[in-house]
Amino acid sequence: MSDTYVECLVKRESSTFGKLARIVLVMITVVFGILTFLGFVLALFVALAAGFGAYFVYLHTDVEYEYLYLDKELSVDKILAKTKRKRVATFEMERMEVLAPIKSYHLDNYRNRTGKAVDYSIGREEEPDGRYVMYFDGNQKILLSPSEELIKAIKNAAPRKVFTE
Numbered sequence: 001m002s003d004t005y006v007e008c009l010v011k012r013e014s015s016t017f018g019k020l021a022r023i024v025l026v027m028i029t030v031v032f033g034i035l036t037f038l039g040f041v042l043a044l045f046v047a048l049a050a051g052f053g054a055y056f057v058y059l060h061t062d063v064e065y066e067y068l069y070l071d072k073e074l075s076v077d078k079i080l081a082k083t084k085r086k087r088v089a090t091f092e093m094e095r096m097e098v099l100a101p102i103k104s105y106h107l108d109n110y111r112n113r114t115g116k117a118v119d120y121s122i123g124r125e126e127e128p129d130g131r132y133v134m135y136f137d138g139n140q141k142i143l144l145s146p147s148e149e150l151i152k153a154i155k156n157a158a159p160r161k162v163f164t165e
Contacts (some may be wrong), residue, residue: 003070003071004069004070004071004153004156004157005068005069005070005071006067006068006069006147006149006150006153007066007067007068007069008066008067008068008069008146008147008149008150009064009065009066009067010064010065010066010067010120010121010122010145011063011064011122012063012064012065012121012122012123013122013123013124014061014062014063015061015123018057018060018061019061021057021061022054022057022058022061025050025051025053025054025057026050026054028046028047028050029047029050029051029054032044032046032047032050033047035047058081059080059081059083059084060080062080062081062082063078063079063080064078064079064082065077065078065079065120065121065145066079066085067120067144067146067150069150069153069154072092072093072094072157073090073091073092073093074090074091074093074154075087075089075090075091076088076089076090076091076120076144078120088120089118089120089142091134091136091142093154093157093158093161094158095136095137096134096135096136096137096158096161097110097134097135097136097137097138097161098110098133098134098135098161098162098163099132099133099134099151099154099158099161099162099163100132100133100162100163100164101129101130101131101132101133101163101164101165102129102131102132102133102143103129104133104163104165106163107133107135110133110135110141113135113139113141115138115139115140115141116139116140116141117140117141117142117143118140118141118142118143119143120142120143120144120145121143121144121145122145130145131143131144131145132144132145132146132151151164
């Protein structure tokens with residue numbers, strides 16, 4: 001049996017709010033840290049709280065997704081700040097309904113479906129838009145930003161369900 005193995009790493013763009021929150025929390029940490037050295041003991045608690053807040057905001061705004069395709073199964077891992085990895089989803093290609101570019105006419109029959117929508121893509125629209133939509137198991141809409149190699153591997157496994165135009 002021939003196993004197909006493809007990896008694809010995608011960095012999600014941080015939101016403007018996330019970037020702003022990181023900057024503000026770091027500035028609060030620095031200011032109250034300086035006040036702590038000047039003798040204000042209560043400033044230490046504010047500096048510690050802001051420091052922990054800055055760490056957790058950084059952890060959840062620096063996100064990458066890794067797509068791993070191995071023998072008719074696509075798994076998606078979420079990597080937080082290049083330190084923590086978590087498997088978020090696994091998709092079997094037999095249960096996939098369609099995979100097409102986000103603006104493809106092949107998705108017209110699926111647009112009115114209600115169900116769970118999950119975004120594992122880069123999080124923004126580019127020119128040309130390289131994001132794909134996968135409808136899975138009748139009730140899930142998944143947004144991905146796969147590489148051309150990953151699309152070819154999935155198309156070899158399910159040629160009638162994958163569209164590239």
